Structure formats: structure tokens, C-alpha cells
Amino acid sequence: MKKTTLLINCPDKKGIIATVTNFILAKKGNTVYIEQHVDRELGEFFMRLDCEFDHDEEKLALFKESFNEHVAKNYNMHWELYNAEKLPKLALFVSKYDHCLYDILGRYASGELKVKIPIIISNHRDLESIANAFNIPFKHIPVSKGNKKEAETEQLKTLKEHKIDFIVLARYMQILSANFVDQYPHKIINIHHSFLPAFPGAKPYHSAYERGVKIIGATSHYVTSDLDEGPIIEQEIVRVSHIHNVQDFILKGRDLEKIVLSRAIKHHIERKVLVYNNKTVIFS
Amino acid sequence: MKKTTLLINCPDKKGIIATVTNFILAKKGNTVYIEQHVDRELGEFFMRLDCEFDHDEEKLALFKESFNEHVAKNYNMHWELYNAEKLPKLALFVSKYDHCLYDILGRYASGELKVKIPIIISNHRDLESIANAFNIPFKHIPVSKGNKKEAETEQLKTLKEHKIDFIVLARYMQILSANFVDQYPHKIINIHHSFLPAFPGAKPYHSAYERGVKIIGATSHYVTSDLDEGPIIEQEIVRVSHIHNVQDFILKGRDLEKIVLSRAIKHHIERKVLVYNNKTVIFS
Amino acid sequence: MKKTTLLINCPDKKGIIATVTNFILAKKGNTVYIEQHVDRELGEFFMRLDCEFDHDEEKLALFKESFNEHVAKNYNMHWELYNAEKLPKLALFVSKYDHCLYDILGRYASGELKVKIPIIISNHRDLESIANAFNIPFKHIPVSKGNKKEAETEQLKTLKEHKIDFIVLARYMQILSANFVDQYPHKIINIHHSFLPAFPGAKPYHSAYERGVKIIGATSHYVTSDLDEGPIIEQEIVRVSHIHNVQDFILKGRDLEKIVLSRAIKHHIERKVLVYNNKTVIFS
């Protein structure tokens, strides 16, 4: 039984649900689970649908062709069909901070994250031993002011070689160029260590401390060419008080960063995120 | 355009969604929103469906008959169809605590709660002036050890007179008899001032203080004949520490009680709760 | 037994605690509770001290004089001594939103807020009936573009007449002039309906919706002449998702606003707030 996930968005109209579920039924598929959202303000319809087929790859390709022809076109749909049994390939980008890396690899090793991690890429060698401890290839690609373009070229080459599906910046301290980002639209997940849009940019814990907030947060989002402005996937917060200094903020924030980033990774892996209008629909 | 909400649960089977949405389409209805859940362990299917019809009451009655005959029976469905435009009628039961009452009536007065409140029933006169300030009839039905049966008879009579759809015990300090409860199955909402199943019974804040917990909670649930054992609708918590005494717990708890109870009332009003196996499915 | 609260801040130095507690002991006072904070970065010392005296008002005045002469001067202290048994006088400023007003008056009526409320001032008449229901004088002072200065003059006169100690802007939709604010430094509490510094200014729920955040918040702060920039007293948040529209944000936010504002009021009443460097120390 081939499990697939269908993600759709299109202008809202009467009868979409019936049309799609009927079509699947007619093609001998079984709709197992459906989730749907309508943004009334924008008149946009969103749907995530788990369905099962007895098809082999070839018949599935035919189904996709037919679906596009007989359903998607009529409704002006953006749509994607994922084979839920195929693990997506993730490349981790890190620099020197290890807490997110430990957290992701711990979840990966225990089988919690249904993903393959063929490569860890870093601009520093500091975390190489961690990669080794988890038996994951580590590639050191130094980045400096002068070589940024070459470095990105090498990063991109490495990503292609490993057929990477999506990238996670696990406290990777470099800004990616628009050219890089454009090649992985809504496929690069970043963790920002503040409750965006409060405290964008560098040193958000320092800014939060300076402002005297009573709550700090972390935000995972897809990277777009506008820094810290991409669609937010997940946020979480923790209380602070006057007794905490910047260092305390940073320590408390680390726990947030780990959790918020791993939640975002899971949502992405399970195809539960649909981006529209620079926002995310997160199916449950 | 008549807005209706259809709530269904039945044994899980292939094709339910397609069947139901097709049937509605065939009857000239429009499925606006669908939410669904499958409990795989129990093999049970749950669905909430918003749909719109151009029908008058008579045609809607015919639809229901036809739906029952051609769809519901085949799938062994439990189902209910609500006219979403008709406000349900709520009776409030109170005793002496005023914070939940103030909160509910404030939300009612501001239009936040889409409900009618034809009557407030109490075993004490203490809160009568609040009912008056909000122009809601107040009925004093004293309850004592000796007259409990008579009191319930009078309460039930009052409920029938006002065609009450559901009851909210807003810190009503009396236990209802099994006979009473049976007449409003999953139609009586209670607020318990603890994070159930911790600290059932009386004086939960005292027990929580005694145990030295770091978090206290409140729980709203449907009343069943097993005290504090009914299906949980909503819970919320707040942190406490050694600096708080029992009185602080009670004060902090009040804010929880208000919020947890009002959320449960809203879920119920919007037909977002399906009870099964002593648990609730809460549609979003 | 006269209960007093002593609030101190001064440059950090050796021996402050011993000096102060000794002085109180020598003056036949009893230090019941002490709380302290040191901001190491700024080298500033903060202390809140509950102490009890058998003194009448006259002897207490002598104590204050002596404390100033023999302790405070040596340490360059800012300090205040409050008679904890005297209820502070609060003026409420409101416009048209009623939820914060209901909440505050409910807590006031139940005795939860240890405060006197001699007057409610509003630029509209909409909430007058609520003031009446709680038997609190209501003063309507219309504010328009042309009469702002005169209106503030009348507001200030009213505040003086009632010997108001502090002001709460319970969703009062007007901006106070710098002149007004200067007369009540750190004595005016505002509730802003966002997680500041995210979304300052007007319509924060709309901005939050627009940005697609997954968490919204509310912030209570002292009003300074810089709009939305005053010292933060308390913040709280609630999760939202793609299923919520702006109206849902507003409804969820209301519950936050009530809670965050009432917590700030309580902190202020209990003399638990010390402002320094545009931040607050909140003693527990």
C-alpha cells in the first residue's frame, strides 16, 4: 500500500473537496485523512490529504498526469504529491554553536526524525567531532568576506551531489545570498533567537535584555531573501525576569531554539506546511 | 443561505468523506469546511462539516430524513445536524463565587458568546444583584440535605420551561444526581479547580498546596454520574512557587477557572465537541 | 502593629543589608521579609523590605527623617517608605472597550484588589452604566483634536481632587501629553495589545495577523513620554494559528489584556515594582 500526501491550494470554490475525493476514489485510491483551511479574506483554499494507493511508481505517475489534467487545471491549483514512504534528504548547516546540532542528531539517532542526513556543512571545524560521533559526513567549507560566492558555489554543488531536499540552518551564522535562497524556495529552515518580529538582526538576546522584556522567544521560519522576514513556521517563548542577565537569556533561549527548530523540521518532513502570502498554514 | 453544522462519528471505513460530500452536493448544499479525525486504535471516524443550503426548514427536514436513510444507516453513523444560525439556550447554575459569573456575563454582554441565557439558577441569593445588573432572570432554588430531590425537580421544571439546551455550572457547589445528569447527557459543563485527574474532589487548591506542586490547573468537563470523571473539554495551568500560599493559589486559580470555563462554553456553542469513549474530540 | 514597605535602590556596596536591617532593629522595628537584587552590569542594588513598627504616624515620620540622615545619604539611596495598611487611590481611564473595565471592577468588588477607586474618567459615555452598576463615580471628559489641552487640565484637576495615587489606562484610546505624564512618573499603567516591542502603535492585532506570527501577546507598562517605550511590568502570550483571523486574534487578545493588566495593577499596589533604567525590578 503506497501512502501519499497531497497538498493543494487554489482559489476557493464550491465542490473542491467532493471533486478531489471522488477523483481519488475513481482511481482506486483511499482518502485516509483530510485537512482543510479557507482564508476567507484572500478567498484561498488549502488542503492536505493523506491517501493510499495500490499503485506502483508508473501508475502513480499516470495518476498525477490525470489529476493535473482533469482536476488541478479546472481549479487553478498549486499542488504537490509526495510519496510518504520516501525519506526526504536533509543537509544541516552549522557554525560553532552545538546545542541545536546535538538536539537534531539525538532525535535523528533515536528515529524520531524520519529523514536522511547525508551531509553536515560548516564554515568552521569546531563541530566536526560531533558529526563523527553520529557517523555523518562533515564538510568544511570556509566562508570569508572575499570568498562568499565561491563558498556558496561549493555548498550548492555539495547539495546537488547529495540530492538534498531541504536545508536546516542550525545556528549557521552566515547570511545566504538571494541567489542561493532562490534555488531552495521554502526549503531552507532557519532558527532565529528571538520572538520575531521583535528583535530582528544580530544579538537579539542583548536587545531583549536592554528593553527589559518579561518573555523571550525563538522563531523558526523559511529563509527568503528578506532577512528575518520569511514565513514563520513555529514560535515558542519562556519567561524571564530582572534576575536574569544576558547570559541567562542566552541559556534559556538555547532550550527554546532546540525545541522550536525541531518542531519546524518535523512539520516540514511530514509535509504539514503550506506557504502562501508569506505565511504558513500548518496542518495538524 | 442556511448555515448548518453536521457532526458525525461512525466506525472508520473507506469512502466516508466522498460519500457525505457527494450527498450534500447532490442535495444542492455546499460543503464549506470539513474537519475530520480518525482514532486508529478504536477504528472510529469523526467528522465536523459546515455546509450551506438554500433550504427552508421543511426542505431541511427532508434532507435529514434522506441523509439518515441513504448515508447514515450504511455507515452506522451517530450524527446531528445543527442550524448554526439558531442561538442555543444556556442556563447558568451558580452558588456564591462570582468570578466565573462576571466573566461569562461580561462576554455575553459584549456579544462574544453567541448564546441566549434565559435563566440563572442558584441555591443562594448572593449573586442575584449581578444577574439584575445584566438583566437576566434569577431563580433562587434553595438546596439542603433534606430537599435535594424536590430542588432538582424544580430545577428541571425551570429548565424545560425555558427550553434550555445546555447547562453551565459556574462554580455551582452542589453535586447533581445521576437522574438529573442523565437528562442532559454531555450537555452540562462543569469547571473543576484542579488539573484533573490530580486533586479530584473538594478543596483541590489545599491539596495542591499540601503536595507542593509547581503548577496548578483548572479543568472544564462534561458532567457524568461519576464525579470529576467526565470527558475533559479544556485545561489550563499557571505556575506557582513556594512563595504562594493557599490563598494565592485560589486567586491565581480563579483566572484559570474563568478562562477554561469560557473556552469550553465556546467550543460547545460552536458545536466543536464530539464525545466518544469518555473523551472529547475538539474540532478547531 | 504598623506594616510598612521600604523600597531602596542605590549603587551596590558592601554591607547595605546589614546596615539597613540593623537600623530598623535599633529603631524597634522588625524586618519581616526582605528581597534584593543586584544588577551587576550597572552596579546597582535594589531592595524591598517589609517591616513592622509599633509606631504612630508621628514616630514613623521621625524614623524616616533619621533613616534619611543616617543611612540613605551614606549610600546615595533612592528610597520610599509606604504604609502598607493605607489603600492607594486609583483612577481608571476608559474609552469604549469594556473587557478590562469589567475585569478590574470584578476583582475590586470581590476584594481581590486592595485599592480605592474614587473615579472613572472617560472620553465617551459608553461605559457609564458599568460604572453605575459598581457604584463608582463616572466623569465624562470629551477629548477632541481641538480641546486636548483643556481636557487634560480637567482630568488633572479631577485627579488632584480625588488625591489619586496612580492611574490605569484600561484600553483608554487617547495618547497623553508629555506634560500630563510628567506629573505622574511611573504612576500611569497602560495595557498595550501586543508583545512589545513587536507591533507598537495602533492596530497591533492586524499587524500580527499580517506577519503570520504563531503567538500573540499583551504588555502592561508604565507610560512615559515615548509612546509604547515605557518600562515593561508584565507580559503574557497565547498561541494562534492559521485558522484564526484578525477577529479571533482580538478575542484571544482580550483575555490576555485583562490578565496582564490586572497583574500589573497588583504588582503596583503591593509596591513590588522598582523602575530603573527604563526597566522594572518586580519583587516576588
Add this chain to the structure above:
Amino acid sequence: MKKTTLLINCPDKKGIIATVTNFILAKKGNTVYIEQHVDRELGEFFMRLDCEFDHDEEKLALFKESFNEHVAKNYNMHWELYNAEKLPKLALFVSKYDHCLYDILGRYASGELKVKIPIIISNHRDLESIANAFNIPFKHIPVSKGNKKEAETEQLKTLKEHKIDFIVLARYMQILSANFVDQYPHKIINIHHSFLPAFPGAKPYHSAYERGVKIIGATSHYVTSDLDEGPIIEQEIVRVSHIHNVQDFILKGRDLEKIVLSRAIKHHIERKVLVYNNKTVIFS
């Protein structure tokens, strides 16, 4: 400059703070930070005091003797003085679950936990490779029904050899005997995977799922001879809903367990926990 932490509890009386701070001042110490709590119901006084001395070990021993003679006895104090510069020694007990172990070792490796970990003890070999990766000695002491007493004897011997100060049961799936526990009173920290006192005993996530709660929790506590009844150090919660099955509860719970356990370890290391009456005072 020798940093020390003084923890005191005794019956509440006038003048304790002044007496203690004076005594330290007289002995050329500097009270840097003081925190205090009074349980009015029990009439008990609690204090945590950071102070600095220029003393060597010998003079510090004299100070302790003198403090006991001239201060502690008069007030019937329980007290302890810790050298804050000496890292306490922690033994980790684990079985097969790795998430808490990864988390603790990650924090340890990054320097976040100010502690020495001379030994990891386990009844299984499953996690040995993790211990190796972090270069920490791993001792396998199998436990079976028949050999429990011998196993504990060996565990205790190992603990003595390494001069262990406190023990953390990082999802160690065995129950310790009363004899074992008595040798480390309030020195053994356990993580229980529920919001105690709800769902004590085995399989709490299953019980929570069964009951249909909307929030699950985790609890860290000191181990006493009454299973799951020891003084609670820290608790945290996360929301769940009908869409989550037992496996989801377990996964979400893991994140809680890690955080709640590490917070408890930090409190303990920083001497911020005072146990009294089977509850904890947690200084900030």
C-alpha cells in the same frame, strides 16, 4: 575571594536576618545576595545567602564552628555552607532511554552544567557508546529480581569510590530500595513522566491518553522511600489534543522530561533548593 553559599532554615523569629548578616560582616565576610522565605502557616524561616570571604579552608572551618556556636544554636537552625567554587560530583543512572542522557551530556560538554560527572551507571549496556562518545566512564551493573540487593551494594560502593555528591536518575527504570535512598537523602533526583500527582506509577502517558487530558506534564523530584511522593523540584507541561496518540504523547513528553530534569539539576547544583515538610523552597 572564596564564594560560599549559606542555606538556613529555622523557626521564624525576629532579627534573624540582621543577626546573620552582622555575624558575617564581623567575620570579614561580604553578604552579596540574600533570599528569604517565610512559611507563615508553619512558622518556618528559610534563607539562602551568597557571601564572599578572603579565608583559606582553615579559617573557613573556624567560621563554621563559630557560626554554629554563636548563631545557629540560638535559632535552632538547620544550615549548610557550601564552597561555591567546588564542583559537586554527579552520578548518572540510566537504563535504555537516551534522550535525557544526550541532553545532560550536551549541557555538560558545553559547560552549561557546573558539575563533575565521574561515572554513569546502568543496568543495561545500550547507552555505553554514548558515554564513550562523551568520554565518561560507564559501569554496567545488571539488575534482576534475584540480585537487586547485591546490585545496590555494588552501586553504593561505586558511588563511595567516586565521592559522589548527588545522583540523577535519567529515566532509570528501576526502583531504589529504602536502604539505598536513606543514604542519599534529598540527593537523588528523579524525572517522572507525568504531571504528578496525576498518573503516578508506570505508563503515565498511557494513563493520560486513556483519561483524555488536554495537557501532559513531567515532574522532577527528590526520591524518597514513598514512590513518586518525594518533594517536587520542577514541573512543566505541554498541550495535547485528540489528534495525538500515545506515541505522540511519549514524543512530546520526552522534550518535557529533558527540560524539567535539567532545570532540577541546575537548581540542585546551584544550592537553590531547600527541602522542608516534603516540599521544596526554590530560591531564584
